[in-house]
Amino acid sequence: MTSPVWHPFTQHGLDEPIPVVARGEGAALHTADGRRIIDAISSWWVTTHGHGNPRIMAAIAEQAGKLDQIIFAGWTHEPAEQLARSLVDMMPAPLSHVFFSDSGSTAVEVALKMALGFWANRNEPRDRILVMEHSYHGDTIGAMSVGARGVFNQAYAPLLFDVGTVPFPRAETEQVTLDALEDACRSRPAAFIVEPLVLGAGGMLFYTPAVLAEMRAICARHGVLFIADEIMTGWGRTGTLLASEQAGVVPDILCLSKGLTGGAIPLAVTLATPAIFDAHRSRDRAKMFFHSSSYTANPIACAAANANIEIWRDEPVLARVADLGQRQQRHLDRIGSHLKIRTVRRAGTIAAFEIEDETGSYLSAIAPRLMAHARDHDVLLRPLGNTVYVMPPYCIDDDDLSAIYDVVESFLDR
Secondary structure (H helix, E strand, O other): OOOOOOOOOOOHHHOOOOOOEEEEEEOEEEEOOOOEEEEOOHHHHOOOOOEOOHHHHHHHHHHHOOOOOOOOOOOOOHHHHHHHHHHHHHOOOOOOEEEEEOOHHHHHHHHHHHHHHHHHHOOOOOOOEEEEOOOOOOOOHHHHHOOOOOOOOHHHHHHOOOOEEEOOOOOOOHHHHHHHHHHHHOOOOOEEEEOOOEEOOOOOEEOOHHHHHHHHHHHHHOOOEEEEEOOOOOOOOOOOOOHHHHHOOOOOEEEEOHHHHOOOOOOEEEEEOHHHHHHHOOOOHHHOOOOOOOOOOOHHHHHHHHHHHHHHHHOOHHHHHHHHHHHHHHHHHHHOOOOOEEEEEEEOOEEEEEEOOOOOOOOOOHHHHHHHHHHHOOEEOOOEOOEEEEOOOOOOOHHHHHHHHHHHHHHHHO
């Protein structure tokens, strides 16, 4: 019988097989027909400590027996209070206010609304958002508006609002980006939103901490709010808890999701400085922050996030991250000599490179071919066009990591 499920980013007209996954453990997924699949992309960049982490699973089970859900408008609960306190302790000052939501896209929507509300409540007419070329911030309307225009969203163009775009800071042309940002900031925009150090869906594009630091400084000089979208780069992916740390940058607004719960269950937060919060704090009810979802700060999700933070406090997570990064580099050094590979690069645990291809776009035939080849050889990969990336859970062992690169090499040799 044909499944009634409509899958994301899936062209059902191609009738590609869709395996049924029954359970996960560590760096592997197990299908209903008994196959063990190595998760080379952390199930879309979310799984940090591995599937089915015992500490996180135990926290979910314990909380499920206490409180499953409660409206968060005007009510609260201890898992959310504990999580907010812990996040404020972990994240750089002065990010001292935590707004809960349920996905990366909504964390970005919240950030944009916070920025616009900040200026509106101060009676200063600023409403333009600046973005970086090739960026991606989610698939809801606001998040798409601040992302790159292209095949992802061309059908929805009438819904998207206009933004100012600065070029991606490629090596040797960083000053072009900085000059463009400086010029754009002179027109007094509301905010600049950026993925720190690594642009994910845009092709795993890397830029330097020095550029990030200078972009932050430019925004500060012009009073432009700086929004850091660390939904993918946060929680150790680039080698530090936040990618922004490597540039000594503290944003006005910070978006986190994915690894917030270790990837176990959906949850997101948007952290803001006192200035952002205070602009919405008033005796005037019309100035409140008008945003919520039914499942804001879901207690079970908050319990999972609290367990994740305990793991970060109690276990050598960054040492695992550093070790995985070194092992990734050894594989890159070996595979990088292949004639069909170019632009080999790594940031923390994120390894990426391009396979030579005439189109070089998201719709490159490389992606479905490699994805199918990997699936047939028990590896989950999902290239971005002809850009291949390997971003596994931090717990992956040497055998599984080697198997991933062996599959890529066997594809290239075909």
